[in-house]
Amino acid sequence: MIRDELKRGIMVQNPIFGLALGLCPALAITTTAFNALGMGIAVIFVLTCSNVTVSLIRRWIPEKVRIPCYITIIATFVTIADLFMKAYAPFLSSQLGIYVPLIAANCLILARAEAYASKSNLVRAAVDGIVMGFGFSLSLVLISAVREILGYNKLFGVTVITGFHPMVLFVMPAGGFFVVAAFFGIVNYRRIKKARGNP
Amino acid sequence: MNDTFKAVLTLTAVTAAAGFVIAFYHSSAAKLIASQTLRHERSALDQVFGPGVRIIDTSGSGSPPIHFWIGKKDTAVIGYAFLIETAGYSGPIRAVAGIDTGGTIMGLVILSHNETPAVGGRMDERISKRTIWNGFITRAETLRPWFTEQFKGLSVNKPLSVGAVSEWPCLSDAEKKELIDKNAISAISGATVSSRAIVRGIGKAANCFAALRGARQ
Numbered sequence: 001m002i003r004d005e006l007k008r009g010i011m012v013q014n015p016i017f018g019l020a021l022g023l024c025p026a027l028a029i030t031t032t033a034f035n036a037l038g039m040g041i042a043v044i045f046v047l048t049c050s051n052v053t054v055s056l057i058r059r060w061i062p063e064k065v066r067i068p069c070y071i072t073i074i075a076t077f078v079t080i081a082d083l084f085m086k087a088y089a090p091f092l093s094s095q096l097g098i099y100v101p102l103i104a105a106n107c108l109i110l111a112r113a114e115a116y117a118s119k120s121n122l123v124r125a126a127v128d129g130i131v132m133g134f135g136f137s138l139s140l141v142l143i144s145a146v147r148e149i150l151g152y153n154k155l156f157g158v159t160v161i162t163g164f165h166p167m168v169l170f171v172m173p174a175g176g177f178f179v180v181a182a183f184f185g186i187v188n189y190r191r192i193k194k195a196r197g198n199p
Numbered sequence: 200m201n202d203t204f205k206a207v208l209t210l211t212a213v214t215a216a217a218g219f220v221i222a223f224y225h226s227s228a229a230k231l232i233a234s235q236t237l238r239h240e241r242s243a244l245d246q247v248f249g250p251g252v253r254i255i256d257t258s259g260s261g262s263p264p265i266h267f268w269i270g271k272k273d274t275a276v277i278g279y280a281f282l283i284e285t286a287g288y289s290g291p292i293r294a295v296a297g298i299d300t301g302g303t304i305m306g307l308v309i310l311s312h313n314e315t316p317a318v319g320g321r322m323d324e325r326i327s328k329r330t331i332w333n334g335f336i337t338r339a340e341t342l343r344p345w346f347t348e349q350f351k352g353l354s355v356n357k358p359l360s361v362g363a364v365s366e367w368p369c370l371s372d373a374e375k376k377e378l379i380d381k382n383a384i385s386a387i388s389g390a391t392v393s394s395r396a397i398v399r400g401i402g403k404a405a406n407c408f409a410a411l412r413g414a415r416q
Contacts, residue, residue: 031316057213065206069213076217080224087231090239094311151317159330168389171317 002127009131015108016139016180017187022108026140027176029099033156036144038092040137042081042100047109047136048129049077051117055125058118070113071104078104108136139183146179147171240295243308244268247280247297254280265407270297278305281407285400287312288319288392294347296404302356302412304401307347312393319393322346326368346394349384355405357382359398361391 015021022043029035053073061069082100085093093100103109112132117125148154151171153164169175244254248270255269266282278299285292290313297305309323325342349367353359362383370378370385378385386394 060209061213062202062206062209064202065210068210072210072213072217076220079221083224083228083232087228087235090232090235097313159327162330166317168317172315 005127005131006134009128009133009135010138011135013132013135014139014187015132015136016143017183019108019111021111022106022136023180024102025099025106026143026180027173029096030140030144030147030176030179031171032095032148032152032154033141033144035092035095036140037137038085038089039096039099040133040140042085042096043103043106043109043136044130044133045081046074046077046103047112047133048126050074050109050113051125051129052122053077054113054117055120055122061118066118067110067114070110070118074109074113075104108132143176143179143183147175151175239310243295243310244270244280244297246308247295247306248278249305252277265403267404267407267411276300279408279411280305281404283397283400283404285396285403287314287396288390289313289315292322292393292396292400294397294400296350296401298355298404298408300412302354302405302408304350304353304355307350307397307401309344309347314390314393319387319390321387321390322393322397346387349378350401352379353382353384355401355408359383359401359405361386361394361398 009015011018013019016023016026025039025043029039050070050073054070057069078101081103082093085096085100112128116128120128145155147170148156149160150167151169153160153166167175170179241254248254252270252272255271257267257269265284268280269276270278270280278297280295280297283292283294283296285294292312292314293310294307295310296307299305312320312322314320314322323344324346325344327342345366345368360381360383362378362381362385365374365385366388367375367385384394384398
């Protein structure tokens with residue numbers, strides 16, 4: 001079961017490359033792998049906690065006000081994550097800046113609350129939060145690793161090839177689009193090929 | 200009616216609970232956050248003044264045009280550190296500049312900035328010999344930020360300027376000497392705006408320093 005769930009989070013329904021959710025942070029903060037990892041951990045925390053809470057109180061939430069309730073729950077956990085980061089990892093917090101509070105507006109988290117957690121029991125919602133968050137983090141780290149290597153000639157702040165002159169374009173927004181597009185291309189190429197292979 | 204009442208009640212309960220949770224967490228985190236900011240400032244001041252210097256914060260005493268600290272060794276004042284707030288390319292740059300009693304820059308430490316990564320953002324870049332192949336096993340090295348380091352030893356009694364053809368680590372010794380003689384720094388390539396912003400900030404600190412020295416004499 002865990003294996004299937006992990007496969008679903010990372011491959012089949014990968015939040016970024018599969019569902020195309022949460023693309024704003026995927027482009028904005030993936031300039032270094034360290035930032036991406038920090039962001040990924042924050043998203044795993046928020047996603048898991050909000051999924052669990054939504055699943056717990058799903059029976060008492062009236063249909064009409066469910067979205068405001070979800071947003072409030074998500075924003076609460078985002079605020080906690082933001083405060084925690086400011087208190088214990090001020091450097092990371094200053095690097096991520098506005099994008100930590102903006103997790104509250106990340107459509108991935110709201111989509112999981114609305115589409116999954118509000119219809120599932122506690123355990124399933126928690127597992128969904130973890131695997132989806134993990135898939136998201138993995139995608140962020142992959143994108144940022146490519147961008148950091150090409151744009152800074154570094155990985156996690158450490159030089160990769162001495163003497164190689166980096167292509168600064170890749171840490172600029174335009175380079176981010178190129179890298180994300182390349183990943184989308186690879187993922188979709190595989191998907192289309194698979195679909196044609198087994199009609 | 201009943202439905203509406205239920206919706207209002209639920210939403211009120213959820214927001215109240217959220218507010219309570221955040222307030223509870225904030226009360227314990229706020230102290231830590233404040234101490235982190237203070238620690239960050241303190242470490243910048245230590246870098247500027249060097250070890251064994253007593254640092255006196257002047258905020259709250261009188262009304263200085265910019266926030267500054269006095270560094271004292273025993274009873275003698277050895278210098279001042281000014282908090283620089285200057286408009287960079289994309290947002291404010293905050294830094295601490297130390298100036299000794301003779302008007303020589305003792306050091307410059309960037310506290311925070313929002314400059315473009317890989318361009319102006321390189322203002323606090325440190326050159327490291329580590330690579331991915333040996334980086335995780337070699338022992339720690341002291342990293343010196345090349346951009347801010349070139350300010351050390353320059354004078355604030357003369358106007359400071361930006362004037363160079365290449366970046367500091369790429370310059371020859373003769374070119375470095377020429378820059379120092381001209382009381383100038385070399386800009387980060389592609390980030391003249393950010394480099395000028397810092398020079399402007401130091402100009403403000405220099406004015407403040409001149410006023411301070413004038414008052415003492």
